[in-house]
Amino acid sequence: RKEVEQDPGPFNVPEGATVAFNCTYSNSASQSFFWYRQDCRKEPKLLMSVYSSGNEDGRFTAQLNRASQYISLLIRDSKLSDSATYLCVVNIGGGKLIFGQGTELSVKP
Amino acid sequence: DTGVSQDPRHKITKRGQNVTFRCDPISEHNRLYWYRQTLGQGPEFLTYFQNEAQLEKSRLLSDRFSAERPKGSFSTLEIQRTEQGDSAMYLCASSAPRGDTQYFGPGTRLTVL
Numbered sequence A: 001r002k003e004v005e006q007d008p009g010p011f012n013v014p015e016g017a018t019v020a021f022n023c024t025y026s027n028s029a030s031q032s033f034f035w036y037r038q039d040c041r042k043e044p045k046l047l048m049s050v051y052s053s054g055n056e057d058g059r060f061t062a063q064l065n066r067a068s069q070y071i072s073l074l075i076r077d078s079k080l081s082d083s084a085t086y087l088c089v090v091n092i093g094g095g096k097l098i099f100g101q102g103t104e105l106s107v108k109p
Numbered sequence B: 001d002t003g004v005s006q007d008p009r010h011k012i013t014k015r016g017q018n019v020t021f022r023c024d025p026i027s028e029h030n031r032l033y034w035y036r037q038t039l040g041q042g043p044e045f046l047t048y049f050q051n052e053a054q055l056e057k058s059r060l061l062s063d064r065f066s067a068e069r070p071k072g073s074f075s076t077l078e079i080q081r082t083e084q085g086d087s088a089m090y091l092c093a094s095s096a097p098r099g100d101t102q103y104f105g106p107g108t109r110l111t112v113l
Helices: none
Strands: A004-006 A011-014 A019-025 A032-038 A045-050 A055-057 A060-065 A070-075 A084-091 A097-099 A103-108 B005-007 B010-013 B019-024 B031-037 B044-050 B053-057 B065-068 B075-079 B088-095 B108-112
Touching (some): A019 A084, A032 A070, B010 B019, B031 B075, B075 B088
Antiparallel strands (some): A060 A070, A084 A097, B019 B075, B088 B108
């Protein structure tokens, strides 16, 4: 079993759609959680950290359920510019990040 | 640009050759990380430094790989006797003291022929 597992992609959605990504992690001692965005052939960039209380940044909402070891990302009113690969990331300690394989999102006009 | 920089951005080499990559972290960041990413996968942790000390190495880092950060600033990653399976994007990241957000450089794309 992979340490961080994400929904397989790709997700193809029309502009304006709401899309949800799910992620599970296996290490119960994981300390912090993130969603990164990666454009084609570019480096990963931090989209948002994820907290147990849930957090929102504009059209993006992230949730963490430590009991279920589950992380989610919701994108509302999706834009063409949201097209990218979304990486679920877990810090298992000492700064060591474990990445999921990524879920590709393609937003179509 | 005060972000993480990596050099070279692309490297094509023949199997069996040695290659060295450089990473310059954000100036006030004391932690530096190396990751490897192959097509269709997320980045995989290789090793990390706190200042000049190498604190952890992944089992992915075979004895052909060596990383250094001699003065606690820039870091180098060397691959000896390259193999075709080493073809990947090599990413460097850095983070601030007491911060857990890692900022990535643009990566070095290695192709081994």
